[in-house]
Amino acid sequence: MIARIIRIISKEYTLMDDKGNRYDAILTGKIRMQMKPAAGDLVEAVRLDHRWVVEKILPRINKLIRPSVANIDQALIVMSVKSPDFSPALIDRLSVLIMSSGIQPMLIVTKCDLGIEPDFEERIEEYERGPMHVIRTGKGSLDPSLAGILEGKISVLTGQTGAGKSTLLNELEPSFHLATQETSKALGRGKHTTRHNELHPVAGGLVADTPGFSSLDFSRISAQELASYVPDFLPYLGQCRFNDCIHQNEPGCAVKDAVERGDIPRVRYEDYLQIMQMIQNRKERYL
Ligand SMILES: Nc1nc2c(ncn2[C@@H]2O[C@H](COP(=O)(O)OP(=O)(O)OP(=O)(O)O)[C@@H](O)[C@H]2O)c(=O)[nH]1
Ligand SMILES: [Zn+2]
Structure with missing residues (x-):
């Protein structure tokens, strides 16, 4: 079989x-x-x-090392609007790492019931206008579109501690909490022991028991390929004057033009430049 x-x-x-x-x-x-x-x-x-x-x-179609899971369909970036604060810088770093692993990123904005600051609201709307699938949730207001997102798929969750990852899974699958606690108890382990090797059935799909992408490690991404991991950039790639444009200081850059026109959010581009700098600094250090 x-x-x-x-x-x-x-x-x-x-x-x-x-x-x-x-x-x-x-x-x-x-x-x-x-x-x-x-x-x-x-x-x-x-x-x-x-x-x-x-x-x-x-x-396999892909394979993560931490958690050790293969054939992942999607990674859910769980990001709260408050405590901890909404962070586009973190979302943009995580989505690059997710894309570079050959996985589809999705953004779940949690704790919307706590109220959203105008600045964060603007940032969220920028994501909603972009190519990434965005879903807002909050206590007592489970978006109906949320119920189907895990169905038939293998998902990994990522996001800061306290962002609401466990809460989300519990809302999608009330038996999830029980299941995880029972496995921990059966093994005589504490509730917070990470296992790195189990998929839980949740809402018709399978979810890794350990969050992924926690190391924010860009060491395997080259300056040249970085742009291809930024979902907002994809429509503009291949249209720059230079074939090897890294959309930094080059003239005739289609990505920078799109930023100037407001078609790519400026925050997204600035986050890209920051990640690029991390990658370039790393290169210098090892040369
Ligand atoms: N008001 C409100 N509180 C929430 C919501 N989602 C989660 N919380 C609260 O936020 C806190 C953290 O939620 P968790 O689900 O434990 O967060 P987590 O991402 O699993 O955190 P770690 O296990 O540390 O990675 C808890 O006190 C939750 O009750 C929400 O939508 N609205
Ligand atoms: Zn360019």
Whole structure:
């Protein structure tokens, strides 16, 4: 059968088929030597001596290291309007890292019930006009479009501590809280122990039990490719005078023109320049 790995605890694997049935499985020695399977991997498993044995890992579309999850469809950037404050700089850094991992970013603006400062409201509307899918939520006002976003997908959440990630999952799937607490208890671990290797069924989809992109590590992104990871820039790429334009100081830059016209939010461009500077400084240091 073809199934997906949803949990790995040392050498024990939990598989789930497309109907939601679970199976305990082990690996054949052959695979163990070749590559390390991850939660999210689609596998071929066979029944041998009354147990399921994983024989083959199917090709991945992507793979994160922390949490160790493969085949992620989307990353939800969970960002509150207050405590902690709304931060476009963080959203823009996270979306670059998400895009560079081959994953689709989505923005979930939480705690809207606490009131939104005019400056933050403007920033949020800029995202809403852009290509990223944006959903606003708040206590007692679960956006109906939120219910379907996880369905049939593998999702990773990211965002600052206190932004409302657990609250969001609990609202989408009231049994989620219980499930996570029970697994922690069963393992004799504290509530905050990270496991890095489990996908939880939530609202018809699978969600990684550990937030991703917490290290804000740009070390594997080159100056040349950075712009291709900024969703707002995509319509303008390939239109600059120079083929190798990095949209910094070059004349005839389609990205800068779009910023001047107001088609790309200025904040987005300034955040891009800051990330670019981090990448360029790093290069100098290692030369
Ligand atoms: N008013 C209001 N409070 C919220 C909302 N969402 C979350 N909170 C509160 O914000 C606090 C933090 O929420 P959590 O869901 O624990 O945040 P988290 O992102 O999971 O935080 P970590 O587990 O530290 O990563 C809690 O006290 C929640 O009750 C919301 O939409 N409105
Ligand atoms: Zn350019």
